[in-house]
Amino acid sequence: MITALDHIAIAVPDFEAAIKRFMEDFGLEFKGTEDVAEAKTSTAFFPLPPTQIELVHPLNGEGPIAKYLEKKPGGLHHICFRSDNIVEDVERLKAKGYQFLSDAPGPGAHGCKVIFIHPKSCDGVLIEINQPAADGH
Ligand SMILES: CC[C@@H](C(=O)O)C(=O)SCCNC(=O)CCNC(=O)[C@H](O)C(C)(C)COP(=O)(O)OP(=O)(O)OC[C@H]1O[C@@H](n2cnc3c(N)ncnc32)[C@H](O)[C@@H]1OP(=O)(O)O
Numbered sequence: 502m503i504t505a506l507d508h509i510a511i512a513v514p515d516f517e518a519a520i521k522r523f524m525e526d527f528g529l530e531f532k533g534t535e536d537v538a539e540a541k542t543s544t545a546f547f548p549l550p551p552t553q554i555e556l557v558h559p560l561n562g563e564g565p566i567a568k569y570l571e572k573k574p575g576g577l578h579h580i581c582f583r584s585d586n587i588v589e590d591v592e593r594l595k596a597k598g599y600q601f602l603s604d605a606p607g608p609g610a611h612g613c614k615v616i617f618i619h620p621k622s623c624d625g626v627l628i629e630i631n632q633p634a635a636d637g638h
């Protein structure tokens with residue numbers, strides 16, 4: 502079951518400048534950065550209960566965010582729904598015809614399991630579903 506809007510992600514070309522903007526201009530709490538090698542993505546999180554902002558930036562200049570930034574100057578990249586049973590939610594949504602970008606969930610930030618639904622399945626919005634590690638995040 503989907504239980505929360507875990508995060509809203511923004512793709513940014515200048516990671517340090519964007520972190521500074523969200524900290525200093527918008528005054529949000531900065532929880533730090535995490536590189537997720539499997540996703541070829543650097544992340545920065547700003548909690549804004551009941552959700553959080555995730556900045557995403559290419560790790561080592563490659564991966565899906567690099568490709569996105571080749572076409573756009575930056576922008577809203579995805580939203581992420583938190584699930585309490587990702588396997589069950591994926592099965593349920595696959596049965597309804599949603600196209601997933603991998604067969605099974607993989608590693609995400611904070612030890613979460615994550616999987617993505619193709620934007621063409623959801624009115625042009627890239628949807629991530631995550632499930633926090635058992636010890637939370
Ligand atoms: C750090 C881990 C994790 C977390 O814990 O939070 C993350 O958030 S990782 C974030 C980065 N990872 C991903 O984005 C993985 C999923 N994304 C992909 O697999 C790809 O980006 C994609 C969505 C399949 C697109 O890749 P590709 O088909 O190779 O790119 P194209 O440029 O050819 O685009 C095809 C089509 O899709 C549209 N598009 C691309 N990105 C987005 C987007 N973010 N939101 C909406 N639409 C998007 C693109 O405009 C093209 O449309 P058309 O031109 O109409 O065909």
Ligand SMILES: [Co+2]
Pocket residue numbers: 508510555579581629
């Ligand atoms: Co994300």
